[in-house]
Amino acid sequence: MAPSGTPLPTPTASAPSTPVVRRITGLKPTGHLHLGNLVGAIRPMVAGQYRTETIVFLADLHALTVSHQPAQIREFTLEQATILLAAGLDPDRALLYVQSQVPQHTELHYLLECATGYGEAHRMIQFREKSAQRDRVRLSLLSYPVLMAADILLHDVHEVPVGEDQSQHLELTRTVATRFNARYGETFIVPRGVLPAVSARVMDLADPTAKMGKTNASGAGTIFLLDPPEVIRRKVLRAVTDPARTVGYDPMRRPGVANLLEILASCLGGSPDVLAADYGSYAQLKNAVAEAVEAMLRPIRLRYTELARDPGYVRRVLADGAERARDNAADTVHRAKRAIGLLSH
Numbered sequence: 001m002a003p004s005g006t007p008l009p010t011p012t013a014s015a016p017s018t019p020v021v022r023r024i025t026g027l028k029p030t031g032h033l034h035l036g037n038l039v040g041a042i043r044p045m046v047a048g049q050y051r052t053e054t055i056v057f058l059a060d061l062h063a064l065t066v067s068h069q070p071a072q073i074r075e076f077t078l079e080q081a082t083i084l085l086a087a088g089l090d091p092d093r094a095l096l097y098v099q100s101q102v103p104q105h106t107e108l109h110y111l112l113e114c115a116t117g118y119g120e121a122h123r124m125i126q127f128r129e130k131s132a133q134r135d136r137v138r139l140s141l142l143s144y145p146v147l148m149a150a151d152i153l154l155h156d157v158h159e160v161p162v163g164e165d166q167s168q169h170l171e172l173t174r175t176v177a178t179r180f181n182a183r184y185g186e187t188f189i190v191p192r193g194v195l196p197a198v199s200a201r202v203m204d205l206a207d208p209t210a211k212m213g214k215t216n217a218s219g220a221g222t223i224f225l226l227d228p229p230e231v232i233r234r235k236v237l238r239a240v241t242d243p244a245r246t247v248g249y250d251p252m253r254r255p256g257v258a259n260l261l262e263i264l265a266s267c268l269g270g271s272p273d274v275l276a277a278d279y280g281s282y283a284q285l286k287n288a289v290a291e292a293v294e295a296m297l298r299p300i301r302l303r304y305t306e307l308a309r310d311p312g313y314v315r316r317v318l319a320d321g322a323e324r325a326r327d328n329a330a331d332t333v334h335r336a337k338r339a340i341g342l343l344s345h
């Protein structure tokens with residue numbers, strides 16, 4: 001295993017050395033995946049698997065931090081894994097597994113809790129927001145970012161693609177890793193966050209000031225990746241626009257129309273302000289968006305249907321991934337245990 005904090009050694013001495021970058025992404029199985037997940041996370045991850053060592057896991061332990069239904073977690077976990085494969089994640093290139101099948105996540109979590117302050121966890125904006133919405137708050141909601149730190153540090157990754165909402169958690173990860181290294185000796189690689197392109201943000205069609213999400217109230221403004229074509233069409237045609245009569249790109253003043261143009265750009269390529277000139281009315285624009293989204297999702301939906309016929313295949317991919325992940329992770333946990341004083345060799 002590589003010495004922590006330094007770039008990984010290159011495999012051969014002959015080729016000019018470009019060190020392999022390792023990346024990790026976690027998806028929480030709390031709902032159906034949607035267009036925002038595809039554009040913001042899944043597509044970049046699938047493209048990235050050819051350039052980087054890609055690790056993807058279904059963060060089912062994180063899904064237990066707020067009230068949950070046991071059967072649903074299992075269903076969403078399998079559904080999300082199947083969608084990732086349907087969208088082109090290649091299990092021979094990328095490591096794909098379910099978090100709870102790799103016990104080293106929780107093992108490292110505890111060790112990192114011993115290097116994290118209560119105040120640090122309590123200050124997290126997401127904890128404050130989520131705990132304010134509930135009267136019963138699980139202790140795991142408070143320690144959630146420490147588990148996230150364990151997820152990341154377990155695999156000696158260099159980069160973590162994070163949206164705005166997770167950047168504070170990544171900062172905490174870096175703080176805890178740096179502190180652990182300083183206190184107990186070099187143990188972890190301190191990873192950097194990579195922010196997705198701004199255009200990768202998809203907003204809710206019914207409320208374009210909010211991010212498209214798995215759990216938005218009615219789902220009316222969310223295009224789920226497995227929505228049938230007529231549902232996609234209906235949601236797009238009902239998208240909120242504004243009273244102006246021409247199509248123009250102005251994210252601040254015309255967020256609904258801007259969102260439609262950004263979605264179109266993410267399907268077709270090109271830039272939203274240039275695309276705006278091609279459409280004379282909202283009806284034309286919406287038709288184009290509905291068609292482009294459907295064309296992008298169709299192959300994923302078809303492949304999903306095929307894969308879902310054989311859940312045994314997906315389960316085998318996940319079991320195999322978990323085994324490889326345990327092998328990698330065992331080494332990190334061993335290092336951390338030795339450093340913190342639990343093992344002598």
Ligand code: TRP
Nearest residue numbers: 024025026027028059148151152
């Ligand atoms: N907290 C992330 C989210 O809510 C999911 C997640 C858990 C994650 N562990 C991670 C993402 C590790 C990246 C790396 O979306």
